[in-house]
Amino acid sequence: MKFKSEPLTFNGLLEADGIDLRDVLVFRHRPWEPALNRVFDWIIAERRDLFDCYQSTHAPNTEAALSRARYVASFIRYRPKLALFVGLYAVESQRALSIADYQARPGHRELMALGVGGHKASDGRQSIVEFDLTPTGWSGDWAERLIVKWPGLERSWDRWADRNVFPVAAIAEESCFIAPIPAWDEIALDWDQLALLPSSWKSALSHWRGIYLIIDQSDG
Numbered sequence: 001m002k003f004k005s006e007p008l009t010f011n012g013l014l015e016a017d018g019i020d021l022r023d024v025l026v027f028r029h030r031p032w033e034p035a036l037n038r039v040f041d042w043i044i045a046e047r048r049d050l051f052d053c054y055q056s057t058h059a060p061n062t063e064a065a066l067s068r069a070r071y072v073a074s075f076i077r078y079r080p081k082l083a084l085f086v087g088l089y090a091v092e093s094q095r096a097l098s099i100a101d102y103q104a105r106p107g108h109r110e111l112m113a114l115g116v117g118g119h120k121a122s123d124g125r126q127s128i129v130e131f132d133l134t135p136t137g138w139s140g141d142w143a144e145r146l147i148v149k150w151p152g153l154e155r156s157w158d159r160w161a162d163r164n165v166f167p168v169a170a171i172a173e174e175s176c177f178i179a180p181i182p183a184w185d186e187i188a189l190d191w192d193q194l195a196l197l198p199s200s201w202k203s204a205l206s207h208w209r210g211i212y213l214i215i216d217q218s219d220g
Contacts, residue, residue: 010073010085010148010166013139021162023070028150028157029055029086030077033115039193040076044086045144045177051086053107054116056131057097062158063129067094072133073161078147081154082169084176085146089133096127144175190217 006012011021031037031054044051055074058066066072069091075083102108108116139146148166151159 008168010146010168011161013168014073014161017138019071019138022160024073024088024161025065025069025071026073026075026159026161026164026166027055028075028077028083028154028159030154030157031116033117035115035190036111039114041177042193044076045175050107050110052133053105054111056133057102057128058131060125065158065160066091066131067129071136074133075148075150077154078176081150083148083150083166084144085139085142085148087140087143088136088138090136092132092134094129094131097130098127099125102128102130142171144177145172147172147176 010026014021014024029040031040043054055072072089072091074086074089076086078084103112146168147170149169151164151166
């Protein structure tokens with residue numbers, strides 16, 4: 001006897017828990033700033049407050065979409081056409097910030113040191129909307145492990161769950177955020193990266209002995 005099973009999708013997982021797909025905006029974060037993109041996984045694993053700051057403000061089109069959503073399903077770029085699950089967030093509230101207040105947020109100032117532009121929406125706006133996104137804890141065991149296929153063009157990084165299908169590609173055994181520490185002679189970190197170093201890397205480095213070369217990047 002042959003059994004026909006439906007492919008497992010992220011959409012189906014949401015619906016199984018009674019979540020209306022029309023309420024869910026799906027993000028696939030991929031920072032365009034090279035310095036930030038290199039440590040983005042570390043930020044999520046070690047400094048969730050910075051990640052929350054990062055995804056709380058957006059350009060005008062995403063602002064408009066997010067103001068209509070009840071939930072944000074947050075993913076990050078994993079490999080081409082794939083996305084790694086971070087968590088499901090409830091859109092609790094929103095408020096308008098002046099550009100000065102936006103740039104003065106402590107988390108944003110840290111992100112600026114990692115390459116984020118002082119004002120992501122360079123369209124002459126006088127204010128920007130900050131959203132309060134609260135973790136729901138939904139399927140927390142799959143956070144950092146659930147990998148889905150991203151439909152369509154990768155540059156379209158926000159999608160409504162009811163208009164797209166997100167097939168489950170894999171569920172990893174362990175977190176996919178933190179890669180194993182490289183060999184000692186392959187490590188090269190700048191000052192801002194040191195502040196975000198994963199705990200597992202700190203533990204490994206604490207057992208290593210060696211001479212570290214420190215270079216001033218302003219003059220070599």
